[in-house]
Amino acid sequence: MMTPGNLADPPVVLIRGAGEQASGVGWALHRAGFRVVMTEIAQPLMVRWPVCFGTAILEGSWEVEGIRGMHIESPQDCPRVWQQGGIPILVDPDLKHLPQIRPDILIDAIMAKRNLGTTIASAPLTIGMGPGFCAGKDVHRVLETNRGHNLGRLINSGYAEPNTGIPEAVLGYTKERVLYAPGAGIFEAKCRIGEEVRVGDILGLIQQGEQITPVQGNLGGVVRGLLRSGTVIIMNENNDARIKVGDIDPRFKEEYCWTVSDKARTLGTSVLLGIIEWMNGGR
Incomplete structure (x- = not known):
C-alpha cells in the first residue's frame, strides 16, 4: 500500500x-x-x-x-x-x-x-x-x-x-433534454455545441445507405453536447439500444458547455x- x-x-x-x-x-x-x-x-x-x-x-x-x-x-x-x-x-x-x-x-x-x-x-x-x-x-x-x-x-x-434510465432533471426537464439515435448509421452534426436551438430544430442527421433520418430537438436551450460528425452509431440486433447523440440545456448558459x-x-x-x-x- x-x-x-x-x-x-x-x-x-x-x-x-x-x-x-x-x-x-x-x-x-x-x-x-x-x-x-x-x-x-x-x-x-x-x-x-x-x-x-x-x-x-x-x-x-x-x-x-x-x-x-x-x-x-x-x-x-x-x-x-x-x-x-x-x-x-x-x-x-x-x-x-x-x-x-x-x-x-x-x-x-x-x-x-x-x-x-x-x-x-x-x-x-x-x-x-x-x-x-x-x-x-x-x-x-x-x-x-x-x-x-x-x-x-x-x-x-x-x-x-x-x-x-431517467436523465437528471434540469429546470424540471428530464427525458426532453436528451436525444437518442433512432437507428444505426453515420451521424452528421447540423449545429454546434453552444448554439441555441428551439423545439423541432434539426440537430443532426443519421445516414444509413440512402436513408437519412433527422434528429430533432424536443426542447429549447443550448446544445450542451452533440456527437461529432462522422461518428458511427452501431445498434444491437433488435435496434433498441439507447445511444445518446445530443444533450440540450434549458438554462441557456453557453459557458456550461466548456467546463467540467x-x-x-x-x-x-x-x-x-x-x-x-x-x-x-x-x-
Whole structure:
C-alpha cells in the first residue's frame, strides 16, 4: 500500500474510460498530484466531447480546464507525458497493458452500467463507478453515481443504486433534454455545441445507405453536447439500444458547455477522498 512517506513518487492511477465523468475524476486526481493514465476505445462515443480527455484519441491532444490529455501509443510513453504535465490517453479497452502500467489504483469509470472486466485484483485499490460492481467482490469500493442524496458516496460493501434510465432533471426537464439515435448509421452534426436551438430544430442527421433520418430537438436551450460528425452509431440486433447523440440545456448558459460539470467534479472529489483514506490506512 502507498503511504504519505513516498509521495515524492506519486501513485499511478489508471482510469478506465475517458468520457465526461471519467474526465472529471482524472482532472481532479491530476490536480491533486497523482500520475494519471486513462484508457479508451478507438472510436469513443462522447456527446460532451469538449470536456472529455478521450477527445485526445481523435485529436492527438485535448485540453480540459487547463489540463492536457495526450494520445499515446504505448505505456512506455507515460513518463514523458507526466513530465510535460499532462495525462496520457491510451487505446486499451481490454486492459491488455495492465501488466506494463502496474497501477497502484484503478478506477473503472466507463459508466457502462455493467462490469467490463475490472477485478478486485487489478490493482491494490480498485474503485468501480456506478451500477454493475459489487464492493468487496468485484472491486474494493463502489462509488454512487446516481444523482440525489447519496451522489458521491463511497460504498464498502454491496452495490450502487440501479440505473433509473431517467436523465437528471434540469429546470424540471428530464427525458426532453436528451436525444437518442433512432437507428444505426453515420451521424452528421447540423449545429454546434453552444448554439441555441428551439423545439423541432434539426440537430443532426443519421445516414444509413440512402436513408437519412433527422434528429430533432424536443426542447429549447443550448446544445450542451452533440456527437461529432462522422461518428458511427452501431445498434444491437433488435435496434433498441439507447445511444445518446445530443444533450440540450434549458438554462441557456453557453459557458456550461466548456467546463467540467458539477456531477463530474463531485465524483472526482469523492474518488480523491477514497484514495486519501486508503493511503492513510483506511479501507
